Amino acid sequence: SAVISQKPSRDICQRGTSLTIQCQVDSQVTMMFWYRQQPGQSLTLIATANQGSEATYESGFVIDKFPISRPNLTFSTLTVSNMSPEDSSIYLCSVLLTEETQYFGPGTRLLVL
Amino acid sequence: GEDVEQSLFLSVREGDSSVINCTYTDSSSTYLYWYKQEPGAGLQLLTYIFSNMDMKQDQRLTVLLNKKDKHLSLRIADTQTGDSAIYFCAETAGTYKYIFGTGTRLKVLA
Numbered sequence: 001s002a003v004i005s006q007k008p009s010r011d012i013c014q015r016g017t018s019l020t021i022q023c024q025v026d027s028q029v030t031m032m033f034w035y036r037q038q039p040g041q042s043l044t045l046i047a048t049a050n051q052g053s054e055a056t057y058e059s060g061f062v063i064d065k066f067p068i069s070r071p072n073l074t075f076s077t078l079t080v081s082n083m084s085p086e087d088s089s090i091y092l093c094s095v096l097l098t099e100e101t102q103y104f105g106p107g108t109r110l111l112v113l
Numbered sequence: 114g115e116d117v118e119q120s121l122f123l124s125v126r127e128g129d130s131s132v133i134n135c136t137y138t139d140s141s142s143t144y145l146y147w148y149k150q151e152p153g154a155g156l157q158l159l160t161y162i163f164s165n166m167d168m169k170q171d172q173r174l175t176v177l178l179n180k181k182d183k184h185l186s187l188r189i190a191d192t193q194t195g196d197s198a199i200y201f202c203a204e205t206a207g208t209y210k211y212i213f214g215t216g217t218r219l220k221v222l223a
Contacts, residue, residue, distance in 0.1 A: 001158075031209055042201065043156070043213045092155055096209050100144045100163075104156040 002027055002097055004105035012111045013083055020079045021108045023093035028073035031096040034066070037107070038089045049076040049093075083112045117204060117214035124220045131189040133217045135202035138183060142204040145178060146211070147187045150199045159187070159200075189219075197221045 003026040013019050023032065032049040046066055048056040055068035070076045080087050090107045097103055116138045125131045137145070143164055148156040162169045162176045162185075169176045175188040185202055202214040 004155075033209070042215050043211075045210060048209070094156075100161060100205075101158060102146075102209070102211060103158060104148075106155040109153075 002029070002095055002103050004093065004095060004103060006091075006093060006105040006108050008108060009106065010109040010111075012113060015084050015112055017083055018079055018081045019083065019110060020077050021091055021093075023076045023078070023105055025074045025095050029095040029097065030073070032070060032076045033094045033096075033102070034068060034076070034078045035092045035094060035104075036089045037092060043092065046078070046091075049078075080110065083110075085112045088112045117202060117212050119200075119202060119214040119217045121215065122218050122220070124222060125192050126222050127192060127194060129192055131187075131192045131196065131219055131221075133187045133189075133200050133202075133219065135185040135187075135214050136183055137185065137202075137204050137212075137214075139204055139212070140180075140183065144205050145176075145185050146203040147174075147176065147185075148201045148203060148213075150201065150216070152198075156201065192219075192221050194221045194223055 005024045007022045034046040035043045037043050045058050046061045049068050049070040051070045067079045088111050090109050092104050092107045094102050094104045119135050144161050146161040147159045149159050150156050160171050162178050173190045177186045199216045199218050201216045203211045
């Protein structure tokens, strides 16, 4: 497995502001992902963070709202921009360690007032 | 499109077996997974099964796969209070894209 950390672990933010979430892995990984888990819901893939190129976004998610950086093979950031209460969720990063196994970070719990 | 469904709640007594069920729609799934999410935590990979297998056992966990019915189950033997959590099944719709179920909240009664 891998040790995956996220910062911050939780935050309370005002609407209209932006928050950047960091994800750090203890080993180099090719593929990193960002998911959203809305209250009481399942996980939805936001995007794949590509090292050295623009992220690949899933349907319903756009770069202007969720800009992603991936400067190297161990680190990625997700920014939630111009937040509204509907953005209150748990945001999780994950990494693909082998072709068949994906591991998740502890998540960032975001509350937007 | 792909869809993965689970029952929302399951309650069992400590020491009993728990069986959590999942149905999926994508017949081309390669791997199917079970993740556990404890309160305030991320997702922990419990086990997974390759689609050409019918069963996989790992200590107290037994995974059964019925490809014909597109049905996956997770049996937890001798369920403990520490097993109380939300359990998600997931399938691969591609090489890396996972489709997650709605999650089953397991409550273990002492």
